[in-house]
Amino acid sequence: MQRAAALVRRGCGPRTPSSWGRSQSSAAAEASAVLKVRPERSRRERILTLESMNPQVKAVEYAVRGPIVLKAGEIELELQRGIKKPFTEVIRANIGDAQAMGQQPITFLRQVMALCTYPNLLDSPSFPEDAKKRARRILQACGGNSLGSYSASQGVNCIREDVAAYITRRDGGVPADPDNIYLTTGASDGISTILKILVSGGGKSRTGVMIPIPQYPLYSAVISELDAIQVNYYLDEENCWALNVNELRRAVQEAKDHCDPKVLCIINPGNPTGQVQSRKCIEDVIHFAWEEKLFLLADEVYQDNVYSPDCRFHSFKKVLYEMGPEYSSNVELASFHSTSKGYMGECGYRGGYMEVINLHPEIKGQLVKLLSVRLCPPVSGQAAMDIVVNPPVAGEESFEQFSRESVLGNLAKKAKLTEDLFNQVPGIHCNPLQGAMYAFPRIFIPAKAVEAAQAHQMAPDMFYCMKLLEETGICVVPGSGFGQREGTYHFRMTILPPVEKLKTVLQKVKDFHINFLEKYA
């Protein structure tokens, strides 16, 4: 092949300050000209196309930020351009993002983070001593006493110690070992890392990963990326979305025909379903995992978000230990937590941790090796995780103004409000929101609407949610993005908007739904 003649050659002299300035140079003008005459006809076939790309990545779906959310972005731009709509703002109830919904950051957490970021502030009298103490402890454990150094791949030592101490307190004294704690880039990173290590085999011996339906779509996405086999078990909607071990048994038996089920994923409190597992249920699950030799993944990021007075959070770790040595010495468990949920809602910092139990020492080495390829989780996120597990305690200066109970109490009220209001709407049924931060109501979609959806080549619940967005500006995620029993339809909506706004949102959904039923009657 002959070298194209059109190579534009330029002087390669030393870099002058002006070439780094903000003014457009003549080279720029020339390059712009090149761009304008870019001959589209001559474009060759691209190397990277939908046909040539990684088919496992192509198969990934992630509805929480899917087509509905793209449409919401378009509508926002239209509103900004002054295009008239039946509403004045888009309400993004698609994602559990507390601070985007107006929740204020916890002052103490941000003070510690600011002190760590800019240690000159340690001399400032406007920061409380307890925040300075936390900041000094973190900085002393960082390379060069700076958040700007890489940490150990497993995370900063003293933060892993604080996480272990938190778990021990949380679990009424069941010991946690800092060596079993891995700090992560949000819980998502931990979950995908451990799944990446777990998946192996080909054909009928390919690893099967059991996930609840409905599920949080990180699971199906990672399973697809890894070309693992997704094994669905259905939560029992008639029974407040409880997990039933007989259903686990059915699912694993059927799966054995075509894969090697090796992993069982649990989300407790449930996302999107909000159920909180009873202690009995957790014991049953652990026994089942022991019996079937399944590696347990316990996604416990909503461990602080329990609202129903009849429910409390039991960690898989604690129940495992209390079931005795046959279980506590054998069942392999990884559990996950995050800075993003709870009452602090620090999603943007991407902090998280994973605790592993009964992991083979050689696998721990493999895990550190794999994590080291990405060097370390963001150190600022690690610091945020430290404050989430190590908040001010009674007697400390910042304890008085610390607002854990008010944030969680407020969420509990909104959970009840949402359940009650949805259940007043004909054609909507909503289970109690025992925990987490979402409603996942079941919606009746009339046959004519199902036909209309098919005509638009859309799932019926996607059609419903798209209409809801277009008519009210409310952005929720169709149930099909999480999985649901065939012929049933749902959507997921966060309960995070402030109470008055949430009431307006619920009223709008009600009006929309009644109107929708009439229109497609």
Next chain:
Amino acid sequence: MQRAAALVRRGCGPRTPSSWGRSQSSAAAEASAVLKVRPERSRRERILTLESMNPQVKAVEYAVRGPIVLKAGEIELELQRGIKKPFTEVIRANIGDAQAMGQQPITFLRQVMALCTYPNLLDSPSFPEDAKKRARRILQACGGNSLGSYSASQGVNCIREDVAAYITRRDGGVPADPDNIYLTTGASDGISTILKILVSGGGKSRTGVMIPIPQYPLYSAVISELDAIQVNYYLDEENCWALNVNELRRAVQEAKDHCDPKVLCIINPGNPTGQVQSRKCIEDVIHFAWEEKLFLLADEVYQDNVYSPDCRFHSFKKVLYEMGPEYSSNVELASFHSTSKGYMGECGYRGGYMEVINLHPEIKGQLVKLLSVRLCPPVSGQAAMDIVVNPPVAGEESFEQFSRESVLGNLAKKAKLTEDLFNQVPGIHCNPLQGAMYAFPRIFIPAKAVEAAQAHQMAPDMFYCMKLLEETGICVVPGSGFGQREGTYHFRMTILPPVEKLKTVLQKVKDFHINFLEKYA
């Protein structure tokens, strides 16, 4: 299988404040007792073992944090415990971590970050106006005006705009489109994401990824994780580690027998080799990629780290545009940058960006979908990236004390010092350190030492580096971790320690090397 009888049942009453306290409850004591009688004999075979794990992950190697670094950690613990060594501290010259080596963070960057973290500080008179202006701009673009909200998966809009403006200035006006900018969790994340999308096919049509040897081992690790085919091309050590297109041709031709070479990775300035590619070389590479239909990955994280007066950094993007429309409309390119290197050295924040050129619009959609599964890069890292590309300019309050030139001038001195001192040692040859932040000297290892290494089942350069660590406390990475021509040996050492410490380190390496040659003569 019968249910184990030993289930310890416990009261499931409402959570009391004391169960969250720090004191050990009776449940704890009981659980500890359970732990102590843990019957090791009854341990079942684990589910996740070296045999059952993902073989691609098992095959991953990452020497920058490998066995030498684990050993360094052990030695540090021994020193802490008071065990006598021929040295008093371990010097971690294995990794490019400026702040861990004592480099102070850039004040302006940390001021902006602190303001973003704790916006109450916006009212403080002790922060300069230009820092406040940057912080306000970033916060206004964040959900809920907070670093604690998720950002768009592609990154905060205004930061992508600032990155595009930076690239345009850097490239003398060649336009950059914010829509082509993806903010990432460090450059490593961007590189592995784009590779993940690119890899496909089976057997002889599996994607081949061309990488330089020596390489930065992220590449070989990700290739292994993805089960892609690594295609080595060798840099020319005799010619200052230059890239020679004839070697690319050899490599691609040989690779076509067993895979489908589809991606060409370039590291410029080189890591670990420190060479800076000439403009002519870059043109040749682009032409080769065009000719062979290869997707170009340009790892340009050391773009600010150029020291040799005869060299300057040319971006692949700029050269591509200046080569005319046949190239600029067709060659698919992704280039990467990071907050970790340059003169700011903010490794811990895990900030980075990727710019893509000629990516198919459908693939851009796929990329956003894939990124959205992990929600977003850390927002604090995105903010750090904003300051790296948008530092104070002349006329702004903070410009005077801004220390870009002093940091880079200092690194240039250390680069020259390192080259000169290494080349005074018999049996060590070091190419000029034109850029980046490492020396990669070639070391002569006598036959007797090679035999001794074999007796320890170690690569000869691993044996050498392990001895260096044990005798001097200096931690460097063996060349075998990066790849090198058979029979040649090297190590990688950062030049980041402060000048006086660097001189000591180099003197110690010299003494060790002379001693090593004598011992194994």
